Amino acid sequence: MKKGKIYFSLSLLLSLSIWGCNPLNVEEILDPNNPSVSSVSNNATKPQIQFVLTGLESRHRGYVTNVSQAWNTFGREIWYLNGSDPRFQTDWLGQNGRVPDRSYFGFGNTGGGSYAAPYQAINQASVLISAAQNSSLITETEKRAVYGFAKMIQGYQFMIPANFVYNNGIRIDVSDPLNPGPFVSYSEAMNHAKSLLDEAESEFSAAGTGNFPFVLTSGFAQFNTIAGLRQVNNAILARANAYRNDWQGVLNALNGSFMNLNGNLNTGPSHPYAGPPDVFNPLFYLPNAATNTIVVVHPSVLEDATPNDNRLSKFFQRANPVTISTDAGTLTGTHQDARWATNTAAIPFIKNEELILLKAEAHANLDQFADAVAAINIIRQAAGIGVYSGATTRAALIDEILYQRRYSLWAEPWGHRWIDARRYDRLNEIPTSFDGGTIFTQFPHPQAELSWDQYVGN
Template identity: 85%
Template sequence: MKKLDLYKTLAILIGLSILGCNPLKLDEIDDPNNPSVSSVSNNATKPQIQFVLTGLESRHRGYVTNVSQAWNTFGREIWYLNGSDPRFQTDWLGQNGRVPDRSYFGFGNTGGGSFAAPYQAINQANVLISAATNASVLSDAERRSVIGFAKMIQGYQFMIPANFVYNNGIRIDVADPLNPGPFVPYDQAMDHVKSLLDAAESDLMAAGNGNFPFSLTPGFAQFNTIPRLRQVNKAILARANAYRKDWQGVLTALNESFMDLNGGLNAGPAHPYLGPPDAFNPLFYIPNAATNTIVVVHPSVLEDATPNDSRLAKFFQRNNPVTVSTDAGTLTGTHQDARWANNTTPIPFIKNEELILLKAEAHANLDQFADAVAAINIIRQAAGIGVYSGASTRTALIDEILYQRRYSLWAEPWGHRWIDARRYDKLSEIPTSFDSGTIFTQFPHPQAELSWDQYVGN
């Protein structure tokens, strides 16, 4: 399990099928070292299923770099300063009136990690489901556990393109890459996420209460039993239900998740980065490295911080600021990311701190203000900034929760602030004065997505 990259060959082949019609018919090539898609879909062996499963975990983290750099730029949690290519500043910040189009830098041709990578993971999960369904070597409990895990990952991954293109809609019927379904609206896409996570729960329940029957990477080290995977699935459902504005659904999911009001705030499953032959943590930068290509803390985050907040330890003040010149002026980064001890530190993809803040948000929206304040205070006291003393109204509490999410979930590989501001019609509150840019609401479908329709139609 320490050689995650060895499983990428099959993942790449599978991923290609979601982006093209596979004119080379790669599945027909006999590879003595790696199973083909057709071979694992028809009475696969347990080692083959393990191969596809670990490949799915690799695909599951495929969005991290692009989403972390871009979405957190859109929400002005960071700047991704790049001295070699000014488009990371001019385009991503929307300088000089630049707005997203179908060929937008970093996304428009392939969709990048915000669009293509999630669908590659979704398609890999479909292959895993097919392999488990048709494998005679698996017991019913083993089969259902694998299928449940795959559907859980699909539910998580569908939320990425859905929140990227938002009201432009996404495809949810992608089982047949040669005949994908139509684009559906955001609300329908999020309902599909819920249906996948509900189906994952049913499968995992049917799998019993024992250990997961295959090896998972160290990112699931504390969640490698069926009951614990069900808790992860419920945590993802809580996030999805918040996007669906199903506040009672958020609380119900949280009560069955790994949320622990007295536990460590960073507890949760993670994307592992194990070093060669696996990948390194893409968000790690050497402190004070002499570079002009680096993620830096957005000045507004530093300016708006509460004094003595322990979460400010996430920000490392550089000896020498990083500066990059753009047509709209010079951008200066004084602080860099200090969350990662080294380049093999895992990156959590959902954690206890977020769940507690989701609990606060759900209670506030249900006008259960005392419960909302109690959850807020868990986060505030952990940050060393004392208890909440503001008004107990829905508006005031939502503002407080969004502020706490801004620092508790800063620059995580999800773009929380960008999505949060959009959810509450607060995009205009994200400052652009530091970079003379624009705050985007959503992105159009990548050109490759439309070209695909034309290609298949022919």
């Protein structure tokens, strides 16, 4: 554990960069005490490769704050109330007709964690691959393990900007940040993410068995073997295949994942937070803290909940509600997030509970209704709300699965409800009556990227 914390503190140095106008560029680090991009690309030592790999883990969590606060606001899982800057309410909620544009608050300069941060992780993974490829100081099986890890992270990260801008498309050819490739469609982007995850599986398969040959942080503590990382990779692939409407592909991936129908629903890899010299969990707020800047549970989540659902323990009722006045009225948050015991609690990025719900969703879409109900009942019984007794039609089961996802995956750093509602053409079901806002479908490319294209073109 101490070793992981040390590596993470070092990785923060590697992870620092000046974004400028180009969100795709990884700046060369010229600190003589730390490896530059050029130095690790030329016969890197094993410690240098370790340094870059741990830096990749740090970059891998770069999206968490922005995606958790913003996307979960778009899906009305939360409100991010901010007494210092009203734009977190007016803009993010789409009040007074505000709609996303290239200069949209929180995203217009670099795309924030929804757009720029994932590309930083993607290019850091490319640096890691290059470092391993060009090194004669590690074995071939060690190289293949590194390639597998890097491509797994790339597959995960490409799904973030793809789901943010959606039909506006993203760039997938970013090997040269000064001359990136064209924008491709959402389906092409998701196919690219799948192809990277497939490649990761092939690399892991060629990496032998046993432990992963480099040190991973505590976030991968249960998965720090080649077999364990293959399970994580397949879990991510299952999510990607659901977004691709490849339902048999979901089931195939789940068969190779860490899904356990009888296991702990919270099992899965996570983003660790150690505190200084690392950072704190960005989603942690002290219970009943005297503040007007805090994530609160959206009123509709409380209103629509099933009585006595165990998952309601995620919500802490404040002694004093948080209120913010906006042009569209007063927003009142009565409950805050109770998932994090401390400010150094790890944040899962995919877990067994989601995998079981993906299994239910795949079976429902394949008209395998008995299997879908069986998976649903695992979630319902864990929540203490009894077995499913509704209709066993595809439409009824999808309704049930989306409802269960809403509470099982509430406010996770992925914006599940926003994406789920869009996947099933149900954005109109997300309520705006509590805030007088608008439900967005997608975002345009950030102004910084448009400006960069114009600069290069000139």
